[in-house]
Amino acid sequence: MSDLSPLDAAGIEAAVSAATKAFDAATTLDELKEARLAHTGDKGALTLANRGIGALAGPDKATAGQLLGKARASIGKALAARTDALEAERDARVLAEESVDVTLPVTRGPVGARHPLETMQELMEDIFVGMGWEVAEGPEIEAEWFNFDALNFDPDHPARAMQDTFFVEPREGDEPSVVLRTHTSPVQARAALERRDALLTEGRGIYVICPGKTFRTDELDATHTPVFHQIEGLAIDKGLTLAHLKGTLEHLAKAMFGPDAEMRFRPSYFPFTEPSLEPDLRCFVCGGSDTECRTCRGTGWIEWGGCGMTHPNVLRAAGIDPEVYTAFAFGMGIERTLMFRHGVKDMRDMVEGDVRFSAQFGVEL
CATH class of the missing domain: 1.20.1280 (Monooxygenase)
Incomplete structure (x- = not known):
């Protein structure tokens, strides 16, 4: 062809x-x-x-x-x-x-899980948003003034020392430095400054919570970690008292741990509050009935965080007159809250990245 x-x-x-x-x-x-x-x-x-x-x-x-x-x-x-x-x-x-019977049951492979610290933080945020509070955020690398000075820490306070604080820039003499924030309280100072005008001119009270990651030079063990999460609250308005603080934290405790959650307050000291208190929760392991309980050391109570009426110097640092306005503040660790709520015994389990740890908590509602 x-x-x-x-x-x-x-x-x-x-x-x-x-x-x-x-x-x-x-x-x-x-x-x-x-x-x-x-x-x-x-x-x-x-x-x-x-x-x-x-x-x-x-x-x-x-x-x-x-x-x-x-x-x-x-x-x-x-x-x-x-x-x-x-x-x-x-x-x-x-x-x-290649036909597929879509009516047959299938076995789905595991696809991972959200970390319980994240869902715990969102749950706590939702509780406060439901009460009309705002969620405020701030930088994790913070000016020393916001982290310490604005919160009434003395220049020679031990918390400023290298053994407690990660300094991003070394201190030179009396010059302020930059640090990895040791608590989320600097966000309270920033929130007070940002909302001060609305408070003074419109009478709009300041009610904010500040969740986030914090850093301290702690050794990693069953109850401590150098990187941890806190949620703090600040309320500034006319006529606020310790009764308002107590009612707020008791509402949070019952929302987190059930209607039978029992709380007490002990006198304490913090530079940024006066008077200062520490809220304790009834031991979730022994319920206060075991004098040899390792969790509460036989006291029947476990420390949850710190709180108190905001110190007048903190209000003055934000340009707010403490003779006209009163305020209260509180803070607690989200890791510790997770331990109380779910009975987690070792904080190291939260940071090792094992998806089996996260999967057991499901989705918080």
């Missing part, structure tokens, strides 16, 4: 017949592709014959063009028909072989 003349009507018809038979003999789309290339490709008989038209005289060119045009049309029609048939067979086979 390679020497087929463009004027050989019988040879052209035979080439068309051969191509049609080859197409019909193909049982798969790959076989059909091979047949198409063999009969219509660059080395196909009709392709080579078509190239010879240029050497013919004028009248013969027209004759040859008509013969080869009809031949290519016939081959194209046969190829399209066989392609449609084979594609229909393939689609039917795929539907039969």
Whole structure:
């Protein structure tokens, strides 16, 4: 067929017949592709014959063009028909072989879990948002003034020492430095400054909670970690008292630990509150009945955090007159709250990254 003349009507018809038979003999789309290339490709008989038209005289060119045009049309029609048939067979086979019964039960593989500290923080945020409080955020790398000075820490307070605080920039003499915040209280100072004008001119009280990550130079053990999470609250308004503070924390305790949660307050000391208190929760392990309980050391109570009436110097640092406005503040660790709520014994389990630890808590509602 390679020497087929463009004027050989019988040879052209035979080439068309051969191509049609080859197409019909193909049982798969790959076989059909091979047949198409063999009969219509660059080395196909009709392709080579078509190239010879240029050497013919004028009248013969027209004759040859008509013969080869009809031949290519016939081959194209046969190829399209066989392609449609084979594609229909393939689609039917795929539907039969790859069908899925969507009514059958499936086993889903584990896809991980949200960390319980994150869901715990969101739960505590929701409780306060439900009481009309705002959620405030601030930088984790903080100016020393916001972290200490604005909160009534003396220049020589032990908490400023290197053994307690991560200094990002070394202190030079009395110049303030930059630190990794040791608590989320700097966010309270920033929130008071940002909302001061609305408080003074519109009488709009300041009620904010400040959740976030904090840093201290603690060794990692069962009850301590150098990177931990806190949630703190600040309320500034006219006429606030310790009764408001107590009611707020008791509401939080019952929302977190159930309606039977029992709380007490002990006198304490913090530079930024006066008077200062520490809220304790009834031991979640022994309920106060075991004098040898290792969790509460036989006292029946576990410290939850710190709180108190905001020190007048803290209000003055934010430009708020403590003779007109009163405030209370509180703070507790989210890790410790998680331990109380779910009975987690070792804080190291929270930071090791084992998804099995996170998966057991599900989704907080």
